[in-house]
Amino acid sequence: MAKPVEIDSSSINILGAGTIVKGDIIANGDFRIDGTLTGTISAKGKLVIGATGSVEGEISCQNADFSGSVKANVNVQELLALKSTAKLIGNIVINKLSIEPGAQFSGSCSMNTGKSNSFNHVNETQQTKETA
Numbered sequence: 001m002a003k004p005v006e007i008d009s010s011s012i013n014i015l016g017a018g019t020i021v022k023g024d025i026i027a028n029g030d031f032r033i034d035g036t037l038t039g040t041i042s043a044k045g046k047l048v049i050g051a052t053g054s055v056e057g058e059i060s061c062q063n064a065d066f067s068g069s070v071k072a073n074v075n076v077q078e079l080l081a082l083k084s085t086a087k088l089i090g091n092i093v094i095n096k097l098s099i100e101p102g103a104q105f106s107g108s109c110s111m112n113t114g115k116s117n118s119f120n121h122v123n124e125t126q127q128t129k130e131t132a
Contacts, residue, residue, distance in 0.1 A: 017052045
């Protein structure tokens with residue numbers, strides 16, 4: 001019988017500077033882009049786009065650090081960090097956002113913290129205390 005292939009989700013994958021990929025990438029771990037990607041990338045780990053990196057398409061990942069150029073709709077489950085050299089054009093859905101001075105961002109931002117009713121709950125609790 002064949003042994004099942006184990007996937008090492010801790011591995012780091014790199015798209016090197018000068019390399020151009022047109023298509024879709026699915027990574028079970030972290031991924032770093034220093035080259036150019038035209039297409040979609042979905043990473044279960046952290047996505048790093050280096051200063052020489054460029055992505056045009058769709059991005060979905062757990063965490064992300066952008067230093068390069070991105071023209072994409074971006075969905076980050078936790079933290080998106082835009083470094084000072086980052087240029088992002090597109091709509092983002094994130095949980096947390098960090099933008100360094102010098103970074104450029106043009107698009108819409110939707111923060112999805114999973115606590116959509118927390119503000120209303122706080123107001124209802126406060127009103128209840130005031131009327132009691």
